[in-house]
Amino acid sequence: MNLVTTSSAEPNPSAGPMTEPAPAPRRRVPGWLSAMLWVAIAITVVSTTSYFTGLPELTSSGTVQTALRLALPIMLAGLGGLWAERAGVINIGLEGMMIMGTWGAAWGGYQWGPWAGMLAAAVFGALGGLVHAVATITFNVNHIVSGVAINLLGAGVTKYLSTLIFAPISQNPRESPAVPKFDTFSVQPLTDWLRSLEDLQRVGISDVAGILRGLLINVSPLTLIAILLVPVSFFVLWRSPFGLRLRSCGENPVAAESLGVNVYRYKYLAVTASGALAGLGGAALVLQHGQPGYLEGQTGGRGFIGLAAMIFGNWRPGGLLGGAALFGYTDGLQLRRGEETVHALLYGAVLFLVALAIFQLIRRRWLPMVIAGASAGLLYALYWYTDELPEQLTPYAPHFLTLIVLAVAAQRLRPPAAIGATYRKGEGG
Structure with missing residues (x-):
């Protein structure tokens, strides 16, 4: 008897046409690993640039500390935009809400101290967000038009309040009297050791030491709160039932309503929280060391840059943090x-x-x-x-960078599907 064995790899005519094996799914790089890789790339580029240009200021602890201070208001404004736009409401009124936050921080801080100033800033910013919510959600005003109106309203209201309350004390309607600041602390003795490494001026080692030291010296409670708000926002919006419902309002409010979600309520909460976060961004300009208090025009367009950082981060907290760090770093460099x-x-x-x-x-x-x-x-x-x-262009480096980054990032953006759309309760039938 002849036994014929057939390999399983050979085609079997009776089995019908052969099909191509399904390609193995590509393994997605975890978000935290991707973020760490980008941080490593950024540090490598800056360190190499510092070495070849002979400018240790690029990675010095002083530059990083200044960059952190300047990145905080941008990051908080961007978080405010993230909350509103994930619920489907465009918020270009962040600048006006930040302005209201700066005035509230100065008023509350002068009266009762920095903690009261921070709370007052959040309340004043939330009031601006509430006005924007009433206009866009209840009365269906165009979101862009309402945002522009909030910016004008914020500047006008704070100018009036400054003339009424601050001018008799400071003798200047454009600024407040000196405002108490938060106490700061440094992580010692770690920062002393990092300083010794930074002073060695060794390629790579001194750069990393300078960056780390800049993040660990003169840290204020407001800095810690602002940084913690990034992971808190992520877990609330992406890891909780509340966040799922809120984001559904920005993707498909009609479908969300059909599942029992009170779309109006969630949009109101999101836009009000957006204003409060932008107000905290204004507080970061007043209650941090290096600022005397409220100054007219001190936001300097940071609300718009925060909006750009949010778009650069593709409406995600981690990307937003990277965008804010980039803009803050550029802003800090032009001061040194x-x-x-x-x-x-x-x-x-x-x-x-x-x-x-x-x-x-x-x-x-x-x-x-x-x-x-x-x-x-x-x-x-x-x-x-x-x-x-040119000296005249240097102060506008963050604004030029904003335009370049948005142009480069425009091809990969994925905003919420129903952002800016008009919604009326019951319109889905």
């Missing part, structure tokens, strides 16, 4: 040897674009590779043929 340090960012951008071009080459994506390489060449030419940026 501004023209030279901001000019050095061109070199850092060249390094980043070269790395991006190599990455696209490995992936065989030719058009993005050519665009990244050409952009690197243009920026390097600008860096090579100029010694420093």
